[in-house]
Amino acid sequence: MTSEYLLNIKHLHVSVEGHSILKGLNLSVKKGEVHAIMGPNGSGKSTLAYTVAGKPDYAVENGNLEFLGQSVVDMSAEERAQLGIFLAFQYPVEIPGLNNAYFLRSALNALRKARGEEEIDAVDFLQLVRSHLLKLKMDERFLNRAVNAGFSGGEKKRNEILQMSLLEPRLCILDETDSGLDIDALRISADGINALRSDERSMIVVTHYQRLLNYITPDVVHVMVDGSIVESGGKDLAIKLERDGYDSFIAKAKQGLASVIAS
Amino acid sequence: MNQTTIGDISLIDGAPELNISVAGMRLSRCDEILPSIAYDEVLGRVNVAIKESLTKPLTMSIAREAEVDIVIGKGVSAHILLQSSTASVVQVDVHEQAQADLYFLSARNDVALNLRSVINVAKEAEVRIFDIGCAVDKTMRTIDVMLQGEMGKAAYFGVDHLNGDANKDSRLTITHQEPKTQSEQNVRGVYAGKAASSFLGKVIVEREAKFCKAAQLYKSILLSEEASARARPELEISNNDISASHGASIGELDANALFYLCSRGLTLPEAQSLLINSLLSDIFLAIKEPSVRSSLQSMVARAVRQSVVGAL
Numbered sequence: 001m002t003s004e005y006l007l008n009i010k011h012l013h014v015s016v017e018g019h020s021i022l023k024g025l026n027l028s029v030k031k032g033e034v035h036a037i038m039g040p041n042g043s044g045k046s047t048l049a050y051t052v053a054g055k056p057d058y059a060v061e062n063g064n065l066e067f068l069g070q071s072v073v074d075m076s077a078e079e080r081a082q083l084g085i086f087l088a089f090q091y092p093v094e095i096p097g098l099n100n101a102y103f104l105r106s107a108l109n110a111l112r113k114a115r116g117e118e119e120i121d122a123v124d125f126l127q128l129v130r131s132h133l134l135k136l137k138m139d140e141r142f143l144n145r146a147v148n149a150g151f152s153g154g155e156k157k158r159n160e161i162l163q164m165s166l167l168e169p170r171l172c173i174l175d176e177t178d179s180g181l182d183i184d185a186l187r188i189s190a191d192g193i194n195a196l197r198s199d200e201r202s203m204i205v206v207t208h209y210q211r212l213l214n215y216i217t218p219d220v221v222h223v224m225v226d227g228s229i230v231e232s233g234g235k236d237l238a239i240k241l242e243r244d245g246y247d248s249f250i251a252k253a254k255q256g257l258a259s260v261i262a263s
Numbered sequence: 264m265n266q267t268t269i270g271d272i273s274l275i276d277g278a279p280e281l282n283i284s285v286a287g288m289r290l291s292r293c294d295e296i297l298p299s300i301a302y303d304e305v306l307g308r309v310n311v312a313i314k315e316s317l318t319k320p321l322t323m324s325i326a327r328e329a330e331v332d333i334v335i336g337k338g339v340s341a342h343i344l345l346q347s348s349t350a351s352v353v354q355v356d357v358h359e360q361a362q363a364d365l366y367f368l369s370a371r372n373d374v375a376l377n378l379r380s381v382i383n384v385a386k387e388a389e390v391r392i393f394d395i396g397c398a399v400d401k402t403m404r405t406i407d408v409m410l411q412g413e414m415g416k417a418a419y420f421g422v423d424h425l426n427g428d429a430n431k432d433s434r435l436t437i438t439h440q441e442p443k444t445q446s447e448q449n450v451r452g453v454y455a456g457k458a459a460s461s462f463l464g465k466v467i468v469e470r471e472a473k474f475c476k477a478a479q480l481y482k483s484i485l486l487s488e489e490a491s492a493r494a495r496p497e498l499e500i501s502n503n504d505i506s507a508s509h510g511a512s513i514g515e516l517d518a519n520a521l522f523y524l525c526s527r528g529l530t531l532p533e534a535q536s537l538l539i540n541s542l543l544s545d546i547f548l549a550i551k552e553p554s555v556r557s558s559l560q561s562m563v564a565r566a567v568r569q570s571v572v573g574a575l
Binding site: 053054055076077080087093095096097098106107110111146167 | 517518519520522523524525526527528529530531533534537538540541542543544545
């Protein structure tokens with residue numbers, strides 16, 4: 001049944017600036033599940049994240065990309081966000097001059113407007129955002145700074161998690177949320193992410209290293225090599241990867257490609 | 264309500280606000296201090312003298328072609344808003360140790376405008392000029408700032424938003440005539456539709472004006488392929504003991520930042536508005552008077568929003 005899947009990706013081919021990056025990727029995520037996607041540099045993990053979020057210039061050449069049973073291929077980034085897709089960026093964009101609280105309220109109101117709900121005023125918003133800050137053990141000074149401008153790596157990632165918490169998406173894609181974090185910042189971020197796990201919300205955790213998965217236990221682990229998923233398994237797969245590295249999977253992918261060419 | 268008429272000047276005294284209209288020029292303020300005003304009918308010239316510091320901003324709307332002379336007395340501090348909906352020449356003399364914050368507004372003009380301002384800055388005086396324009400027609404804007412006394416300071420902050428077929432030619436000249444004078448130019452342009460802007464920012468440092476500082480910064484964003492902007496910084500320096508810097512950039516809105524905002528559910532026009540307003544924010548932050556800051560900021564934000572929504 002398709003309907004049990006929140007996200008359903010079939011034979012997805014994506015190119016960026018004329019380069020083919022995703023080559024027939026399949027991925028299905030059920031409600032409430034946490035999937036980890038691991039893979040060597042350049043395997044297309046971030047491309048997958050951007051494609052699902054709807055980044056312009058990420059051209060779907062072939063295949064299906066369905067969210068909540070409908071194709072999102074022709075939807076803009078804002079339409080996908082309004083449906084409940086959220087991407088926590090690997091490199092959150094710095095926007096000097098844009099107040100973080102104002103940005104958060106604008107984003108929340110954009111989603112509310114799209115759902116036909118009333119906009120939230122500044123007073124109610126402040127109360128709401130404070131409750132999220134408290135839940136994530138974050139300081140209120142985050143609100144009065146410019147969006148990500150001059151934030152440390154850890155602060156930027158936590159600001160992503162704050163947005164995720166406030167906007168209450170159905171699907172969270174975390175693109176290398178662990179990169180550039182020291183062990184304390186990693187644990188704090190992971191705590192924030194875990195606080196947002198629920199039966200109604202699914203997550204895709206894109207990571208290069210296994211260490212984030214010590215804190216966020218995935219239901220399914222996928223190995224991605226050269227634009228497609230070559231192996232899927234339970235959380236033990238991540239531990240095996242940490243021990244053995246990606247070499248055997250890369251070799252397998254090459255062999256697969258060689259046999260395709262030979263045939 | 265008391266109404267006093269001095270020649271063509273009528274003073275309407277209604278508590279708590281005092282309105283003064285002078286030959287098509289309206290002054291409105293709520294302040295206990297009244298500037299002295301004279302009108303020369305033959306020359307069509309209005310003289311405004313401010314002899315005591317104003318605690319609240321003074322607003323002047325110039326609705327008829329006029330020449331306006333404003334004198335800000337020694338040691339006086341004042342915030343003055345000048346709104347022009349017609350061609351005008353405004354001269355401001357900032358006397359010794361005075362502190363003037365001048366706001367020149369030309370809101371969405373739909374007739375051609377020729378606006379000229381001359382600002383003379385005396386010894387140890389400081390002027391901060393905010394030149395805010397949202398235009399849809401032709402505008403010729405000339406500003407001449409003369410730093411006439413030692414240690415005088417002038418800062419020019421420009422926000423320029425053009426849309427439609429608007430065409431604006433701005434010429435700003437700051438002349439350092441005396442030693443230890445300082446000037447700063449900080450201009451932001453946002454151009455939509457088929458708008459064309461040309462900005463000449465000139466700094467002249469005369470031979471006797473040693474130990475001066477001058478800085479120029481110009482940043483512009485083009486919102487459409489048909490919009491155009493030209494920025495020309497010019498430095499004319501006649502001595503070696505000065506420090507000067509300049510920078511200019513013309514570009515588009517950052518695609519990554521737009522995607523970031525849209526990925527949070529903001530529509531493209533909302534995302535564009537937020538980014539444009541963030542680009543302009545440091546100019547508005549320089550406005551010390553909170554009421555003036557918020558009204559000017561929302562005036563520009565409204566115009567920007569109209570432009571980005573209209574562009575879809």
